[in-house]
Amino acid sequence: MANTFKVITRDLAPASAGTPETIYTVQTGSTVVMLGMTLCNVHTSQVTASVTLESTTTQTSQTQNTTAFLIKDVSIPTGSTLVPLEGKINMNVGDVLKVDCSVADKLSVTMSYMEIT
Numbered sequence: 305m306a307n308t309f310k311v312i313t314r315d316l317a318p319a320s321a322g323t324p325e326t327i328y329t330v331q332t333g334s335t336v337v338m339l340g341m342t343l344c345n346v347h348t349s350q351v352t353a354s355v356t357l358e359s360t361t362t363q364t365s366q367t368q369n370t371t372a373f374l375i376k377d378v379s380i381p382t383g384s385t386l387v388p389l390e391g392k393i394n395m396n397v398g399d400v401l402k403v404d405c406s407v408a409d410k411l412s413v414t415m416s417y418m419e420i421t
Contacts, residue, residue: 324402347410
């Protein structure tokens with residue numbers, strides 16, 4: 305198994321407020337460990353942000369996963385950065401990480417992760 309450290313960046317997200325933008329989808333043959341994420345407010349006033357993890361995987365003897373909020377409607381002051389992760393999050397094939405903001409194109413997003421193939 306190979307472990308590769310990677311980063312994803314978006315200068316402005318989401319394209320439309322109220323329509324979460326996909327930041328990452330785990331590809332076939334991979335498991336991902338999300339190591340960190342930052343959301344920076346690049347707007348001239350306060351915004352609110354949400355981050356969701358959509359998962360349909362089912363672990364042995366468990367109920368099927370659904371969509372879960374990592375953060376929901378958290379305020380980010382002008383020019384400030386929010387770090388929404390307290391620890392690592394494992395993601396399986398097909399899991400989708402999405403970001404939304406109360407104002408379109410006002411979050412700068414960085415996500416670092418380790419891909420296991």
